[in-house]
Amino acid sequence: MLHRVATVLPDLSIRQFEYLVAVAEHPTWADAADQVGVSASALSQGLAELERRMGVPLFEREGRRRVLRPGATTVLDHARQVVALSTDLARWADRAKNADVGAVRLGMIDVAAVHHFPDKLEEYRRIHPDVDFRLRVAPSADLVEQLRSSQLDLIICVEPKEEIPGTTVQHAMTEELAIYRPDTKRLGPVEKWGPWVLFPEGSHTRALISHELRRAGASIDVVAESHQPDVLIEMVQLGLGWTVLPVAQAEAGARPLRRGRILTRRNLVAMMRSGSAPDPAVAALRSTLFPST
Amino acid sequence: MLHRVATVLPDLSIRQFEYLVAVAEHPTWADAADQVGVSASALSQGLAELERRMGVPLFEREGRRRVLRPGATTVLDHARQVVALSTDLARWADRAKNADVGAVRLGMIDVAAVHHFPDKLEEYRRIHPDVDFRLRVAPSADLVEQLRSSQLDLIICVEPKEEIPGTTVQHAMTEELAIYRPDTKRLGPVEKWGPWVLFPEGSHTRALISHELRRAGASIDVVAESHQPDVLIEMVQLGLGWTVLPVAQAEAGARPLRRGRILTRRNLVAMMRSGSAPDPAVAALRSTLFPST
DNA sequence: AGCATAGTTCAGTGTTTCTTAACTATCAGT
């Protein structure tokens, strides 16, 4: 066996990690101290001690404020992961102590909740009436953040470009994205496609759409953005612009768009925290959503 | 945003997790105390306090010994993961403080080290002469254990049947496994294949081989087992039995077997701890082994 | 210049974690 590397662990505590995560998520250290339930001086001293034990500076001054250095992201990611895993363990212990099934908190992007999985969710609820089941519908980036900070147990989101540290991913499904134009417009040559009403800059799907439109030779003149597909559909109906949407979303509902031209596909994935304490109710949900696993 | 679940984190410490991992890995609590550098009574009191804070019993008596309860596996897995991630963070801090590239510890099963990746490993060493590079060759299960306890940074192993908590996996390659028989024997009908000399019961590949032989209709009369392919090859050469081995291994080397009949394929994967503090030298190794990623 | 705000330092208190010594229960050898 390889000799264990002679790195002595600094004596860090979960408490200090909670302080670090709190200051990252709040505008002031006083707010952060309130949230973790200590005085501002306890938090200040605790974070100073964390820096001392790591031997690496984590904060710099911006006027009278202390802010995280860019180089501290590694420590913050670690802190966030350890706090999230500790929360999972505490919830596991609560379930064990109380012979209780606990709560299950699922996050989904809207198309998954409304179009792809409503039957499965209904089935899960029917089979597990005792589970405190909660569904959160939000864009992918928000869901990923809430997963990482142990506010969600499982999420169905658009596959991110890069691996999210501390998570495991399982392919959920592939769906098609198609181009939709106002009724008064003909498809015409690629160069004349648009103007566009699209998902916002920065979203996973927007990046994919932009890439594929450029590849096809279309210009990308964006006149409006929204996270909400219904809003984009409405804009197309009103003749305000062209859009790209999941077929399942665009061609269903109260005011469906006419059949669109397939542009590309995107993957939806199921994502969980890696290594979190097992939760049978979450495992059962996973089996309901993906029977073949 | 969902209201944060009202679970208060017990005030656990990394130290207590180190104690727990140490007692799991040593025959006695005195040995465990020695390894973590405290007295036996400190360890005893520390673990009692851990049980108290978790509110869940972790140990039971076997005579004068205390042993982990089966139900404590969840807490032990959590402890092991948090200690491993903390070790990674400490090594990250050491690299940051000392402007040092540190050590890279790679584990590989033998066929990967000897047949599939020797050129890439040589390339990596040539490009990164300053990296303290160490290669450990061992069976998959040993490699997984060492990865989980932060004794290895990256491993190439046979794809496990089930997800290993706290790890991420990337497909490395697929290789063929073929049947090899002594020269004096003809292939003949399936029912007459064997007797067999195979990898040991319990290994990933053995499970796959057994499954596929049964599917083909062969009996599985195993007369010898070994982890070492060279030993299995030698036994076939000596006429002691038939075997199933990776083609790359069986048909190369000093005394190659004659071309075998393909039975199945197995996947090799690259596995790392999920969410560990980034290490540029390990990232570089990964890029060398898998250029397209 | 004066006041408000963000965070820090100080001194004191209570808690935690370790030590050594003494102890209890179990086991092996005779």
Next chain:
DNA sequence: ACTGATAGTTAAGAAACACTGAACTATGCT
């Protein structure tokens, strides 16, 4: 059955740690 060795526990005390509230410093706004 007895004795000595072994595995782990408990008690008491010391040192270190983590928190509090008060007083402080530096920054920012009016």
